[in-house]
Amino acid sequence: xxxxxxxxxxxxxxxxxxxxxxxxxxxxxxxxxxxxxxxxxxxxxxxxxxxxxxxxxxxxxxxxxxxxxxxxxxxxxxxxxxxxxxxxxxxxxxxxxxxxxxxxxxxxxxxxxxxxxxxxxxxxxxxxxxxxxxxxxxxxxxxxxxxxxxxxxxxxxxxxxxxxxxxxxxxxxxxxxxxxxxxxxxxxxxxxxxxxxxxxxxxxxxxxxxxx
Numbered sequence: 083x084x085x086x087x088x089x090x091x092x093x094x095x096x097x098x099x100x101x102x103x104x105x106x107x108x109x110x111x112x113x114x115x116x117x118x119x120x121x122x123x124x125x126x127x128x129x130x131x132x133x134x135x136x137x138x139x140x141x142x143x144x145x146x147x148x149x150x151x152x153x154x155x156x157x158x159x160x161x162x163x164x165x166x167x168x169x170x171x172x173x174x175x176x177x178x179x180x181x182x183x184x185x186x187x188x189x190x191x192x193x194x195x196x197x198x199x200x201x202x203x204x205x206x207x208x209x210x211x212x213x214x215x216x217x218x219x220x221x222x223x224x225x226x227x228x229x230x231x232x233x234x235x236x237x238x239x240x241x242x243x244x245x246x247x248x249x250x251x252x253x254x255x256x257x258x259x260x261x262x263x264x265x266x267x268x269x270x271x272x273x274x275x276x277x278x279x280x281x282x283x284x285x286x287x288x289x290x291x292x293x294x
Contacts, residue, residue, distance in 0.1 A: 096110055097125045097126055097129040099129075100126075102142055102158060102255075103161030103164070104144070104257075105260070108167060112267075112268050119271060123275050123276065130144060130169075130255060135147050135150070138153065145254070147250070148194060148244075148252040151193075151195075155187065155195075159187070161186070162190070163187055164258035165183050165185055165259065167181050167257045167265065169257070170252065171252075171253055172252050173251050175285050176279070177288065178288060179272050179273050179276050179290060181269040183262050186258070198231055198232075200240050200241045201252065203237065203245075204241045204249045204252070205245075208248065208249050210223060273288060276288055
């Protein structure tokens with residue numbers, strides 16, 4: 083217990099003042115043992131969820147609102163050209179943990195850059211929700227949009243998950259690495275640990291879990 087406490091105290095200091103694209107985050111998570119990964123992930127969220135959002139006036143802030151993604155890309159393209167793990171959230175709620183062994187810039191075509199990106203679809207779905215006073219997005223509406231836009235079922239379901247939280251609240255954080263061989267392993271562990279964290283804190287399961 084003493085060793086674990088010392089480990090966590092040390093890493094608590096490491097997680098203070100997280101900066102956008104900081105490679106040490108991936109290393110801290112990857113090097114954590116199975117027994118303490120949950121605590122290390124919790125330390126990350128403790129710091130991340132009270133951090134500022136990225137802006138042109140604060141280019142080191144670790145969380146980027148979806149609406150600021152394109153501006154951030156232009157400013158920090160060096161980070162987006164790396165591979166690693168990423169986290170999507172809404173407010174204080176983690177939503178999705180993903181990976182890319184290519185680079186974040188290419189991977190985020192599905193989330194922000196493309197015309198039929200997840201965030202763009204979420205904007206349309208949220209508009210429909212507000213216009214029709216929906217608490218939940220009807221399945222028939224999702225089916226209609228899926229056919230109309232010719233997108234996958236997963237894409238439209240994930241967009242709906244974003245829309246329910248309000249697209250203006252959706253953010254992402256990037257954890258780049260040069261250790262591409264460790265990306266698959268860490269993502270799998272983090273999805274499991276991250277889902278436990280959500281449940282313990284009274285939130286819905288990660289979107290990842292609904293894909294299984």
